[in-house]
Amino acid sequence: MSVKTLDTAYQVTPSRWSRRNLTVPIGLIAAVAVLWLWVSSLNLDSIEARVLNAEAVRRAVVDHILLAVSATLLVVAIAVPLGIMLTRRWAKPLVPVVMALANIGQAVPALGLLVLLALWFGIGFKIALIALVVTAVLPVLRNTVVGIQQVDQSLVEAARGMGMRASRILRLVELPLAVPVMLAGLRTTIVIAVGVATVATFVNAGGLGDIIVAGIKLQRTPVLITGGVLTAVIALGLDWLGGLAERLLRPKGV
Template sequence: MSAATAVPDQSVFAPPSRWRGLVRRHSTMPAVLAAALLATYLWVRSLALDDIEGRSLNPEHLLQVTRQHISITAMTTLLVVVIAVGAGILLTRPTLRWLAPFATALANIGQATPAIGLLVLLSIWLGIGATTALIGLVAYAVLPVLRNTIVGINQVDPHLIEAGRGIGMSPLAVLVRVELPLAVPVILAGVRTALVLAVGVATLATFINAGGLGGLIVTGIKLQRDPVLITGAVLTGALALTLDWLGGVIADLLRPRGLA
C-alpha cells in the first residue's frame, strides 16, 4: 500500500484557515462579557436590596428594558443602513458626485448637535415617544455609514471598474459585483460605529419616554441606588460591546477573499 493511500489527507479534516483565524480573533470578547455579567449578577445577589432596588432589578423588568433598548437600536441601525448606504451609492455616481460634500455636511450637523439637545428639540416638535427617539438616533448615527460608504466605493481601483466594463458588464453589475464587494469592509466599519453610537445615545431615550436601559441609569442617579445604576451601566456597555463584536464577525465573514 502506498503512502498516499495509507495516510489520510489531514487537510480534509482540518478547519479552513479562515475559520481558524475567525475563532482566534473573536473568541476573547464573549468570555470577557460573560465574566463581567456574571460578576455583576453575583454582586447584586449578595446585596440586601430595598423595595426600589428590588423592583428596578426584577428579572422581568430588566428583560423588558433590555428588549426595548435592543429594539430601538436595531430599528435605528436598519434605517441608517438603508438610508446611508443607499445615499452613499447614489452620491458616488458621476451625475450626483458633486452633491457628496453637501450631504456629508448635512449628516455632520446631526452628529455635531448634542444628542440630548437633539432629542429634546425633536420631542417639542414631534412629541415624546419611541418614534421621536428613533428619528433622533437615525440623525445622530447616519454620518459614519454615509461617509464610509462614499469612501469605500471611491477607493475601489478604477482599473477594476474599467475591466468589468470591458467584459460587457452593465453599470449596475459593476456596482453589485465589483464596487460593493470591495467596499464592504469599509462600509461595515461605519455600521459598527453607528451601532455603538446608537446603543449609547439610546440611553437618553428615557428622557422622552421611549424606554430602554437609560431608565435604570437615571433611577440609580436620582434615587442614589448604586446597584441599579451599575447594573444599567454594565448592561448598556455589554450590549454595545456585543453588537460591536457581532459587527466584527460579520465584517470578517463578508470580507472578500484576498483582502487583508
C-alpha cells in the first residue's frame, strides 16, 4: 500500500516566498499589454474587429475563468472527501478501482468526452463543467490520497498511542501534513481545467475557445493568437495564485 500503486504524485515544489514571485504576475501583465498594443496597431478587417471587440473578449475571458474555477471548486468538493475516504482502512479495496476511473477520466480526450456527453445530455455550461471535472479530477484525488498516505506512520501511531480518535488524527495530524501535496495537485488541476475549458466552445459554453476556434476557422492569425495568449495568461496566473496558496498554507515546520 504505497505511493507506487498510485504512480507518483504530482510534483511538490517547495519554494520560499521572495520578490522573485512577483516576476510571474508582472510578466503576465506585460504579455497582455504587448498583445493589446500589437492588436491595436493592426488594421483589423471587419471579421477580426467583430471577434476582437473589447466586450466580446471580456465576456470570453470571464466565461473561461468562471468555467475553470467552477470546475476546480467542484473537483475539490468531490476529490478531497473522496480521497480522504480512500485512505481509511476499510476503503482499501476501493483504491485501485477509483484510481483507475480517475486515470481514465484524465486519459480520455476531453473533446471526445464532451461530444459524447453532448449527444446524451445536450449542450451548455453544465455539460462543459461535467467534462472538465471528469478530466481534471485526478490530480487532486491522487494527491489527497498520496498526501495522507505519505504522512509518517510513526506520527499516526504516536497520535493513536496518546488516545486521539481517528477523526482527530485526521484533522490535527494527517490533513495538515498532507496540505502541501494536496495543493500541488490542486495547481495541476487548475492548469488542466483552464486548458481544457477551451473546448467548451463546442457545446456552446463560451470561453476563449470561441475566439481560438474563430481564429482557426476564419484564418485570422491575430484572433487565434489573442485567444491562445489569453488562455495561457489565465492558466499561468491561476497557477501562480495556487503557488501563493501553497506557500501560505504550508504548515510551519514541514
